[in-house]
Amino acid sequence: xxxxxxxxxxxxxxxxxxxxxxxxxxxxxxxxxxxxxxxxxxxxxxxxxxxxxxxxxxxxxxxxxxxxxxxxxxxxxxxxxxxxxxxxxxxxxxxxxxxxxxxxxxxxxxxxxxxxxxxxxxxxxxxxxxxxxxxxxxxxxxxxxxxxxxxxxxxxxxxxxxxxxxxxxxxxxxxxxxxxxxxxxxxxxxxxxxxxxxxxxxxxxxxxxxxxxxxxxxxxxxxxxxxxxxxxxxxxxxxxxxxxxxxxxxxxxxxxxxxxxxxxxxxxxxxxxxxxxxxxxxxxxxxxxxxxxxxxxxxxxxxxxxxxxxxxxxxxxxxxxxxxxxxxxxxxxxxxx
Amino acid sequence: xxxxxxxxxxxxxxxxxxxxxxxxxxxxxxxxxxxxxxxxxxxxxxxxxxxxxxxxxxxxxxxxxxxxxxxxxxxxxxxxxxxxxxxxxxxxxxxxxxxxxxxxxxxxxxxxxxxxxxxxxxxxxxxxxxxxxxxxxxxxxxxxxxxxxxxxxxxxxxxxxxxxxxxxxxxxxxxxxxxxxxxxxxxxxxxxxxxxxxxxxxxxxxxxxxxxxxxxxxxxxxxxxxxxxxxxxxxxxxxxxxxxxxxxxxxxxxxxxxxxxxxxxxxxxxxxxxxxxxxxxxxxxxxxxxxxxxxxxxxxxxxxxxxxxxxxxxxxxxxxxxxxxxxxxxxxxxxxxxxxxxxxxxxxxxxxxxxxxxxxxxxxxxxxxxxxxxxxxxxxxxxxxxxxxxxxxxxxxxxxxxxxxxxxxxxxxxxxxxxxxxxxxxxxxxxxxxxxxxxxxxxxxxxxxxxxxxxxxxxxxxxx
Numbered sequence: 001x002x003x004x005x006x007x008x009x010x011x012x013x014x015x016x017x018x019x020x021x022x023x024x025x026x027x028x029x030x031x032x033x034x035x036x037x038x039x040x041x042x043x044x045x046x047x048x049x050x051x052x053x054x055x056x057x058x059x060x061x062x063x064x065x066x067x068x069x070x071x072x073x074x075x076x077x078x079x080x081x082x083x084x085x086x087x088x089x090x091x092x093x094x095x096x097x098x099x100x101x102x103x104x105x106x107x108x109x110x111x112x113x114x115x116x117x118x119x120x121x122x123x124x125x126x127x128x129x130x131x132x133x134x135x136x137x138x139x140x141x142x143x144x145x146x147x148x149x150x151x152x153x154x155x156x157x158x159x160x161x162x163x164x165x166x167x168x169x170x171x172x173x174x175x176x177x178x179x180x181x182x183x184x185x186x187x188x189x190x191x192x193x194x195x196x197x198x199x200x201x202x203x204x205x206x207x208x209x210x211x212x213x214x215x216x217x218x219x220x221x222x223x224x225x226x227x228x229x230x231x232x233x234x235x236x237x238x239x240x241x242x243x244x245x246x247x248x249x250x251x252x253x254x255x256x257x258x259x260x261x262x263x264x265x266x267x268x269x270x271x272x273x274x275x276x277x278x279x280x281x282x283x284x285x286x287x288x289x290x291x292x293x294x295x296x297x298x299x300x301x302x303x304x305x306x307x308x309x310x311x312x313x314x315x316x317x318x319x320x321x322x323x324x325x326x327x328x329x330x331x332x333x334x335x336x337x
Numbered sequence: 338x339x340x341x342x343x344x345x346x347x348x349x350x351x352x353x354x355x356x357x358x359x360x361x362x363x364x365x366x367x368x369x370x371x372x373x374x375x376x377x378x379x380x381x382x383x384x385x386x387x388x389x390x391x392x393x394x395x396x397x398x399x400x401x402x403x404x405x406x407x408x409x410x411x412x413x414x415x416x417x418x419x420x421x422x423x424x425x426x427x428x429x430x431x432x433x434x435x436x437x438x439x440x441x442x443x444x445x446x447x448x449x450x451x452x453x454x455x456x457x458x459x460x461x462x463x464x465x466x467x468x469x470x471x472x473x474x475x476x477x478x479x480x481x482x483x484x485x486x487x488x489x490x491x492x493x494x495x496x497x498x499x500x501x502x503x504x505x506x507x508x509x510x511x512x513x514x515x516x517x518x519x520x521x522x523x524x525x526x527x528x529x530x531x532x533x534x535x536x537x538x539x540x541x542x543x544x545x546x547x548x549x550x551x552x553x554x555x556x557x558x559x560x561x562x563x564x565x566x567x568x569x570x571x572x573x574x575x576x577x578x579x580x581x582x583x584x585x586x587x588x589x590x591x592x593x594x595x596x597x598x599x600x601x602x603x604x605x606x607x608x609x610x611x612x613x614x615x616x617x618x619x620x621x622x623x624x625x626x627x628x629x630x631x632x633x634x635x636x637x638x639x640x641x642x643x644x645x646x647x648x649x650x651x652x653x654x655x656x657x658x659x660x661x662x663x664x665x666x667x668x669x670x671x672x673x674x675x676x677x678x679x680x681x682x683x684x685x686x687x688x689x690x691x692x693x694x695x696x697x698x699x700x701x702x703x704x705x706x707x708x709x710x711x712x713x714x715x716x717x718x719x720x721x722x723x724x725x726x727x728x729x730x731x732x733x734x735x736x737x738x739x740x741x742x743x744x745x746x747x748x749x750x751x752x753x754x755x756x757x758x759x760x761x762x763x764x765x766x767x768x769x770x771x772x773x774x775x776x777x778x779x780x781x782x783x784x785x786x787x788x789x790x791x792x793x794x795x796x797x798x799x800x801x
Contacts, residue, residue: 077412084501086475086508088462089415092394103412108462109479 003299003328004034007158008138012128014047014153014295016143017162018181023303023332024162028142029066030301030332031160035138036068036110043131045074045117046142047124047153064112065142072134074104074127076116085111090134095123102127104134115142125155152293154268159185159295162332163321164303165312174312175320180276182297182325184269189294198265198292203242207235208265214240222249233258240265245272245289250282260286268293300329338541341390344530345537352538354619356635358556364539364621365553370438371543372553372623382433383540389427390537396420396530404523408509408516415461417519417526418451422459424529427536439539441532442525450518467511474504542622551623554614557630561707562588565627568610572625583749584627587611587724591632591705593698595717596751598726599762603749604711605641607726608677611709612639615675632707634675638664641679654684661697668706676701676708683713691716713763725754728762740770 007013015031017024035042044067067073067085075083077092077100087105095101099116107113118124128139143153153159161181168174189195197214198206205219215235219228221243229252232239237258241249245266253262266272268291272279283289300321304312314331321329340346355361374383399413409417421444428441448457453466465472478500485497545551549569565584572582585607596604614624618631640660664676681697682690691714698721701708717723727748729738738746743766768777 080412081410084505086462086504087411088460089411090460092412092416105462106460109475110482 003160003330004031004038006298007031007035008038008040010138010156010158010296012139012141012156013158013160013298014141014143014156015160015162016153018178019163019167021166021303021307022162022164023301024142025065026303026332027160027162027301027330028140031140032066032068032071035140036071040137041070041072041135043072043074043134043136043139044115044142045124045127045139046115047117047119065115066110067107067113068110069107071107072104072131072136073107073113073115074102074117075113077101077103079114079116080105083111083113085109085113104130106134117141121152121155128156152268152270154270154291154293154295156295158298160299160301161185161297162301162303164332165306165310166303169306169308169310169312171312171317171320174317175324177276178300178321179324180279181269182300182327184272184279185295185297187269187289187291187294190265190290190292194265195292198240201240201242205232205242206240207233208238208240209236222246225249225252233262237261238263238265241271242267243271245274247274247278250274250278250287253287254278254282254285262287264289266291268295297327300325300327301332302329303332305333338545339387340537340541341387342393342395342534342537344393344395344534345390345541347395348531348534349538349541352620354616355621356619356633358633361556361619361621361633365623367439367535367539368542368546368621368623369553370434370436371540372546374434375543375547379434382430383544386427386430386536387540389423389430390533390540392419392423393533393537394420396526400523400527400530403516403519403526406516406520408513410512411462414451414512414515415459418448418461419459420530421447421451421526422457424533427533439532439536441536442529444522444525444529447519447522447526450515450522463508463511463515467515468507471504471507471511474500474507478504539621546623549625551617551625552628554618554624554626554629554631556618557632559632560588560590561629561631562586563611563614563626563629563631566610566614566629567625568606568613569625571606580745583747585750587751589707589709590722591707593701593706593721594709595698595721595723596709596711596726597713597723597754598711599728599766601743601766602726602728602747604726605679607751608639608641608679608709608711611675612637612677634673634707636667636672636674637677638667638674639677640664640681641677652684657682657684661693664708665697665700668701668704668708671704674706676706676710678708678710681710681712687714690714723754724751726751729765738769743769 015024015028032042032044044065072090073087076097079099080087080103086108088108089103089105091104093102093104097116097119102118118127124141131139139156141153141156143156143159161178163174163178165174167177190198194208201214203220205217205222207215207217209215217228217231217235217239219225219231222241222245225232225248233256239262241264245264253259253264256262264287266289272289274282302314302317302321304314304317306312314334318329318331338349340349355364371383374380394416396413396416399409399417402409402413403417424441424444425448428443431438431441449455451461453464463471465475478497481497481500484491564586566587567582567584575582587607596607598604610625614626614629615631615634615637617624618629619633624631638660640657661678661681664674664678667674668676682693684690685693694710694712694714695718698710698718702721727750729746729748733746764777764780768774
């Protein structure tokens, strides 16, 4: 499959599911099996916990991730103890996660493992750069778009999206929703200079005025915007928001007179929690959103089977998706062969 | 302090205060070894050792498990191997010095138990090399898996499961064997861990001494003497505004030493520095002075500042008396203590206050207690040694000094003083500090009033 060649260009890649049961793990397993043949050193981890045997919520069988001999993987102490494969311990982290310290190990045989990696952005970034010490060429991150996760898959250079019937049992809807995420992922990044200055800011809402100075608006989050509405644009129309962007916020912005000059900057696309309708309405009115961290979407995997057992027409779905996104789309079940 | 490992930090915090001269000397000898190297050509090696110390892991838990004859898991074995390797590397770096910095046991045997393939890299798993049976089973599993992949219908999973569980059994046996082989080395590992932590601490102490200009104190049998003693923290703060700290000389015998002097002349700082130096010495550090001969004590008793507390139901006077009581009892019991009191009995009326000061001083003298008492009271027991801070010794033009530069005009050195009366500088200092001049004027008038005269007469009468 051609997209493997594409993957090898990047130093880090995350595989992200838009919804549970969209075939993310199958997709990851496929990528791993194809990469196992290459001469590159692969490292694997995940954001937060993953690899439960059965999905607790929907009771569908969730296969664990298959790690190949020679691959380096990073998982929590707890899951490392439970592994069946033979692996060589390369390092143990000094910091702890809720499941114990993180173990970096090299697989000496091939088998399935539960992967539970670091849970925060900073920790994942650190991990990816630490992998250089082990001569890793590419780090794969099993990602999650859930709100509970502090880590965003946008810290990796590239991304593969997994979508499917679990998101919607209706093809046009499914395409529409997937396309929305695609549009978010495609949001432009700010210039490098602004990025450097905004990255370290961990909280609040800030304005960038005409001279390029950063001013703390002292508004903690968009959820508290009610009381601070008048303060928001006092210092300029470029606003950096650290936390989430909500429907309410976008709707508020949409009705401003100077909407065309408003530019909202967010850390990455995962911070936008608005519905597609609200988002598109905001954009249509002339508003713009930019991101600090941009990741490149290189492929989309689809799982036409929903947890309810409903099965969409794979070819139809694939075609509709490809037409809309203009990206290669793969059916995970067909990939396995 | 630049400690490189969490292990070192814990070692430092757990260190007890030392009371025996030989203990202190031992520790200082070790610190000195590194201190002398820091000044020389091989100083770079110390930095290398520090880098290694950063990689040291705290394996106390794993060693405990090993001692209890438990089977360790791969992660614990990895950590032990990693520690043994780092320890070995530190040992090798040490070998480049003429003298051994600190004795570290050779853990080569531990390394070879955990490194059957002789890779000398800090990674670990139950290697094939441990057991032919294990190697065989693993190979079989691999072949079977490949065969299953090629021909999924032909083979069943049952064979694979059986093989895998056999492999786990063999692995467990090997693991148990490894732990048994390591068991005899458990105390050596513990010792090495301790020594490495100690090395971290003494290296940090030596570097601290070098950067802050501390010196090694001599342990004295009779009294304590400092030349050019300074308070490191205050000196650093002053240096920030480009000022100097005036170091002072002071000699203490096993008796009372009064220190008098104008306000703001640094008396309290002297007491705090004395306490600091004593603690530093007895925890095995070098001290902030150009040279020092210090007598060791069992306890340091300090009364500086106000412990007044409505919560405890104590007034300033009461809380001070409680502290003084402890000191007096210790003195009477002939305990070996260092007593430091700031402005003894200032919390009550001057007549009784002075009486208390003299009484306490008498007791300390009788029992030959090393003690320093600062006071403003005149008419002190003439048998006691008195030191005076020079203070604002010269004449100044009015307005030349103010509260911002008063410290620059102070002479903080101590001189032996025989006069029965203490310097009366309070109003002068208050004036310089910019206190409302009405207070100064009225106070000055009061000093000349008839009642003032009477008190003075009484003073001179009772203390001849």
